[in-house]
Structures are given as C-alpha cells and as structure tokens.
Amino acid sequence: MRAFLSILASVLVVALGFWAYRENYATQAAIDDVERLGHELAETRAALSVLRAEWAYLNRPDRLRDLVDLNFDRLELMPLLPEQFAAVDEVAFPPAVRLPLLSDDPVDVVNGGGGLE
Amino acid sequence: MIRTPLRPLARILDARAKGENPDAIERENIRLRHEDMRERARNRAEGRLFVLALFFVAAFGTVGIRMGVLASTSPSEPREATSGTAILANRADITDREGRILATNLLTYSLYAQPPQMIDPAAAARALVDIFPELDEERLIRQFTGERTFVWVKRRISPEQMQAVHDIGDPGLLFGPREMRLYPNGALAAHVLGGATFGREGVHSAEVLGVAGVEKTFDTWLRDPANEGRPLTLSLDLSVQAAVETVLEGGMMMMNAVGAAAVLMDARTGEVIALASLPDFDPNDRPATPTSGDPSRSPLFNHAVQGLYELGSTYKIFAAAQAMELGLMTPETMVDTAGPLKWGSFSISDFRNYGPRLSLADVIVKSSNIGAARVALEIGGTRQREFLGSLGLLEPTAIEMAEAPGIRPQFPSGAWSEISSMTISYGHGISASPLHLAAAYASVVNGGRRVIPTLLRTETPLRGPRVVSDGTSEALRRMLRGVVTHGTATFADVPGYRVGGKTGTADKPLLDGRGYEEDKVIATFAGVFPADNPAYVLVVTLDEPEETSGTEPRRTAGWTAVPVAAEIIRRVAPLLGLRPEIANARPNGLTLARN
Numbered sequence: 001m002r003a004f005l006s007i008l009a010s011v012l013v014v015a016l017g018f019w020a021y022r023e024n025y026a027t028q029a030a031i032d033d034v035e036r037l038g039h040e041l042a043e044t045r046a047a048l049s050v051l052r053a054e055w056a057y058l059n060r061p062d063r064l065r066d067l068v069d070l071n072f073d074r075l076e077l078m079p080l081l082p083e084q085f086a087a088v089d090e091v092a093f094p095p096a097v098r099l100p101l102l103s104d105d106p107v108d109v110v111n112g113g114g115g116l117e
Numbered sequence: 118m119i120r121t122p123l124r125p126l127a128r129i130l131d132a133r134a135k136g137e138n139p140d141a142i143e144r145e146n147i148r149l150r151h152e153d154m155r156e157r158a159r160n161r162a163e164g165r166l167f168v169l170a171l172f173f174v175a176a177f178g179t180v181g182i183r184m185g186v187l188a189s190t191s192p193s194e195p196r197e198a199t200s201g202t203a204i205l206a207n208r209a210d211i212t213d214r215e216g217r218i219l220a221t222n223l224l225t226y227s228l229y230a231q232p233p234q235m236i237d238p239a240a241a242a243r244a245l246v247d248i249f250p251e252l253d254e255e256r257l258i259r260q261f262t263g264e265r266t267f268v269w270v271k272r273r274i275s276p277e278q279m280q281a282v283h284d285i286g287d288p289g290l291l292f293g294p295r296e297m298r299l300y301p302n303g304a305l306a307a308h309v310l311g312g313a314t315f316g317r318e319g320v321h322s323a324e325v326l327g328v329a330g331v332e333k334t335f336d337t338w339l340r341d342p343a344n345e346g347r348p349l350t351l352s353l354d355l356s357v358q359a360a361v362e363t364v365l366e367g368g369m370m371m372m373n374a375v376g377a378a379a380v381l382m383d384a385r386t387g388e389v390i391a392l393a394s395l396p397d398f399d400p401n402d403r404p405a406t407p408t409s410g411d412p413s414r415s416p417l418f419n420h421a422v423q424g425l426y427e428l429g430s431t432y433k434i435f436a437a438a439q440a441m442e443l444g445l446m447t448p449e450t451m452v453d454t455a456g457p458l459k460w461g462s463f464s465i466s467d468f469r470n471y472g473p474r475l476s477l478a479d480v481i482v483k484s485s486n487i488g489a490a491r492v493a494l495e496i497g498g499t500r501q502r503e504f505l506g507s508l509g510l511l512e513p514t515a516i517e518m519a520e521a522p523g524i525r526p527q528f529p530s531g532a533w534s535e536i537s538s539m540t541i542s543y544g545h546g547i548s549a550s551p552l553h554l555a556a557a558y559a560s561v562v563n564g565g566r567r568v569i570p571t572l573l574r575t576e577t578p579l580r581g582p583r584v585v586s587d588g589t590s591e592a593l594r595r596m597l598r599g600v601v602t603h604g605t606a607t608f609a610d611v612p613g614y615r616v617g618g619k620t621g622t623a624d625k626p627l628l629d630g631r632g633y634e635e636d637k638v639i640a641t642f643a644g645v646f647p648a649d650n651p652a653y654v655l656v657v658t659l660d661e662p663e664e665t666s667g668t669e670p671r672r673t674a675g676w677t678a679v680p681v682a683a684e685i686i687r688r689v690a691p692l693l694g695l696r697p698e699i700a701n702a703r704p705n706g707l708t709l710a711r712n
Contacts, residue, residue, distance in 0.1 A: 056218035056301035061359030
C-alpha cells in the first residue's frame, strides 16, 4: 500500500511537472503572440495615421477646388449657392417607364376585345 | 534472517558443565544484539542525513544560482503588464466640428552624424550637399573632422532624402525618428491653429510644442496621454472656413485692401465657425516673427483677434440698445440730428446732412453720428461704460488662443467725459478686435444673452447672463434689417437670407497716435442672418480698402466691406444648411377650381 502510494505520488509529481512545463511554454507563446500583435497594432496605427493625413491632404479644399475647375467640362460642379435650393414639389416627376409588352399579340382589354358584351 | 539464539544450547551445556552461570551468556548475547541494532540504526540515520544534506545543497544552490542570474541580468519590464494598453505618446490631432483633420502627426526622420564612426567624412559631406543643396560643405567637413562625436545634420528629411542618404553608405550617418506636426490643409485656418515647433530633442524622439493659436493654448492637453488619442474638436467648419477665406481673399484684392478679417460666429453658442485673417501663412512652414517694421503687416498677425481697431459706426447699435433697454427711447423716438454738433472745441458731423430730426431707428439706418452722440448724452458715460463692459468690449476675449489674453481693448481710462462718451457711441476713441465686435453683436441680437466666443465645439448652448431684454433684441434686429433694406448696407441684401447688419467706416489713426490718416480707413460690416431668427453673426473688416470702379475712390464700408460680406453670406449660408426663404417662390401646389 505504501509503495503504491509513493509510486502514485511520484507519477503525480511527474504529471504535474509536465503540466506546469507545458503551461509555462503556452503562456510564453501567448505573451509572444500578444507582443507581436501589439507591434502589429502599433504599425497599423502608424500606417492608419499616415493614411488619414494623406486623405486629409488629398481632400484639402484648395486641391478640390482646383480639381473641380480642371474637370468642369465633365462634372459641371459649382459652389453651393442659395439658388440651388428647391422644394420637393419643384422637382419634375421622372418620365413614367412603360413596361414592355410580354406577348406579340396583346389582348385588347380597353376596347372590350375580350368579347364579353 | 538467521537469528542467533540468545541461549545457544552448546554453550549453556558447556557452561553448566563448568559450573558457570548460563544467564551470563544470555546477557552477553543480548548486549551484542543491541549493539548490532544500534549500529544499523546509526548507519541508516547517517544515510538519510546525507540525502537530506544533498537535497538542501541542491535547493540552496538553485536559490543562489538564481539570485546570481537575477543580479547579473539587465532589468526588463514584466512582459504581461506592458503588452496591455498601449500608451499613446503622440500629440493629439486637431479636427474641425465634423471631425475633418486640421492638424495631425507624420513620422519623418532626422539625420545626425557620429563623426568617430565615419569612414570618409569629406566624401560623405560632399554627397550630403548633393542631396541637401542648402547645407554648407566646408562647415560639414569641419564638423565631421573635428572633436565632436555627435552632429545634427538635418532636423526633418523626407523618405526619398532618407533613402538617398542611406545610399551614401557611410556608417556614421544615422537616422532618428521624428514625429512631425502636419497641417494638411496648408494655410487654411492658419491663424487659429498657430503652428508647432520642436522642443527638447533627443536622438529617438523630439518634443513637439505649440507656438501659437490653439496649438499653444491646448499644448498640455494635446500632449496628455490620459486623453488616449482623442482629437481636439474645434468649432470651426472646414468647408465654411475655406469658403470664407476664398471670398475674403478675392474681396481683399478687389477692394485693394492691405489686410482683411472675417469672423463667423454662432449667435447663440458663441462658437466660432470660421475665423479668417489675411494675409495668412502656411503653418507647416511658419515664418519667423518679424523683428522690425509694422507687426500688423506680418502674415503672422491675426487681424480678427489681435487687430485692435476703432470699429466706427458699428458701435451705434450699442447706444441704441442701451437707450431702449433703459426705457429712455423707443425706435420711434425722434432724435435731434441737426449738425454739425459743436461740443467745446470738437465738432461732430455726419457723412451728409440728414435733416433736423430722425427717429432712433433712422439714426441707425442712416448712420448718423450726431444722432448717436445725442443718444449717448442721454445715457451718460458711466452707464455707457457699464453696458459696453457687460458686452465684453472692454476686456480681452476668452477665446482659446494664445494671443487673445493680451489683446486688451483700448478706451479712455477713468470716468468717460461727455465728449469721450459721444465719440464712443459711434465707435471712435475706443478700439476692439473684430472678434470682440462679433461676440457683442451676437449677445445683443440673439435675444439678449451674453455670448462668450469659443473655438471649441459645444454640445449644449450656454445661457449667459442677460444683457438686453428680448424685446430690445428684436427691435435691434429690425433696425439692422432696415440698414440692409434701405440704409447704408443695401449691398448686403442676399435674397432669401434676410440679412441685417451695420456698417462702420473709421479713419485709421496715425502710427504715432496723434490724429488720423487722411484717406485710410478701416471698413467694417457686422451682420446677422437671418435677421428674424438670428443664427449666425458675421463681422468683416477690411484694412485700408479702396473701391476704384467709380470716378473717385470710394472707401466707405457700404462700398467695400458690405459686398464682400454679402458674397460670404451667399456662399456660406447654404453650407451651414440654411435654406433661403423667398416669399412666394413656391407656386401653390393646389389650384382651386369650381365647375
């Protein structure tokens, strides 16, 4: 019985040691991972700030104004002026789109072509 | 185990035969056995002690070695703690009210040299001058071959330049990262933003310090890591600011002015939506502060905040406001305007003769100096001073710009004499910045609540202390509207926006402070739109304008500042989301018919 207990204890010690060893390495791997992600995050953040700066630079009003002037032929953009406001009822309805006929030989329902009379 | 018997029969028999006591044999054997047992016990105990000693040696050895290792390794941060929340050491961005970036950071590199590590200093210097023509080759060679172990070559270089320097291949040329302040919109809102410069510099980083404008006022806030990278949101609107600057620049050129300023303010909250001053500069490359000449001619000078001008007839509205608020007058009260008004050695006259009497409303509409002076006489200097003080016209503005606290309006010290009081009523003998005027106009037209100008976006409007009653405020707005419909500012009538406002043309004081320039004026228009439901206040000031389309040059504000202000309103109001209201513009959708 005593021998069994000591064997059990030593097996337990070995098992726990193995577990602790594995956990230790798993933790270190996780920390490495977090560190790598942190670096990646910092890099992405730096890239993002560069992109945002560039976006702001490309969208600066001076440049947009020049682009609008250069492309006036195609875009015909004008500064926003009071005359451009309108009420909804001043907007013309779009022309009604007629559905194409499905059949080559339509049935005339308006003039009673159905022969119900 | 074979046990030795205690009384071996052979020896007992032998002893009996010899007549000895056989018990002695037994005792002897017991003694031997005990000795034997003791021997074995001692051996075992010794063995155990030995194992234990080994164990202790191993344990203490481990502890000792570990201590030695810890003592000899360099310290490092615990990895788990540092990889938590990253501390953002960046200077925070500055954005406009819609979150569009006005100022941000960009990572660039600085170039420095460590001469002891250089292989061929002369060749490196020559190659550097090829890349940076502004460097002096002689000086570089002197620095590289002298005693110094560290030399700054360039504070800021672009990635292309960095690559070119890298290609020189000298191990003594090194790069350090530099966060650089970038203003992507160039000169836009330059005076508000101010600019930044490097403070203390190290190889791996440099402090970025604000030198003017909000960059300086909020320097500590912008650098505080506790904000976790939150941007500073200003009240400015980028597109409105751009439109104001464009129109103002055009207007300044057309009117041949040497400087111009515009302030657009939310009439209820005091938020500054646009603040422009011309000429301006690029904050990315802030010019040096001028050491000679007239500082107000420098592009760094902010006419809207730092420019103290006698703003002329725009002040008449305050005299009218106070007269009505005190119950002395109503808009219909007739005021004696027969001129010229002689007061001691002074003589006050009008631009032209407006007849013997005008109603208070017409004094404003026609801009009668004599009328305003008579109103001021009724009010009295003490009360006038108190009222202008309550509008913030006698103290520096509270706007969040580094320059603002030093800009103290100028006015006669001590009790105001009658003549001071009279000239102040039409805006002479007292000076303030266009920003002061905008805040004071906002305060009297918005229903009578004091407005504190601010550059920060405010979520909830503050209800300032009351300066005039609702009724007075409404009457003032009607007067201001009258000035635009049939007074001195008819050019300001932008269809649909019911602009109200007041012009002011003041002679420029001579630089030595004695008297006034002959034909140099400050033309100002202070307006509010829409006049019946005031949303925004606009102040446009032109420095030395001259409109030359007629036979003789015209300098009055009605011909110079007003058309510019009108164009600003026309461009800006739609951007601010104000819908023009044109009477009967919309045909009635239903037609009544009867059969």
